Amino acid sequence: MTVTEISIAALELGVIFGVGRFVDVIQTTPNLIVDYAVPGLIALAVFYLLIRPVLFGLNILLFNQTLDANSSMLVRWRAYRQVLRHSVGSFENDFAGRISNRVMETPSSISQVVRQVFGGLSYAIAFVFGALLILL
DSSP: OHHHHHHHHHHHHHHHHHHHHHHHHHHHOGGGHHHHHHHHHHHHHHIIIIIHHHHHHHHHHHIIIIIIHHHHHHHHHHHHHHHHTSOHHHHHTSOTTHHHHHHHHHHHHHHHHHHIIIIIHHHHHHHHHHHHHHHO
16 A cells, blocks of 8 residues: 555656646747657556556555455454353443444544555655655
């Protein structure tokens, strides 16, 4: 998942770099717009219509099929095992359904935190380093 996030960030930075080069070509040699613009625009269209959706789909597929499904069931199982250790008196003093609600809702919260840490943070770091590289 981290690899797909970094590759998405790199490709989006490549689009920014390509558009910058396209603008530079237009400003310096306006009579060569057709020679330089058509291949660049075709590459941009291929990226946005083919490569980008495939990478986003692969990223979502990896998260949903590997990380989210497995970690959710693992957390639910461990929470259930923890609940089994409590006495009957602890359940009598609690609201009905509160414990089961926590057991069922905690895994989705944990998976979202993991997604933000591995997905969002790796994307942000790759994007910042890539932008610094382009600016240098």
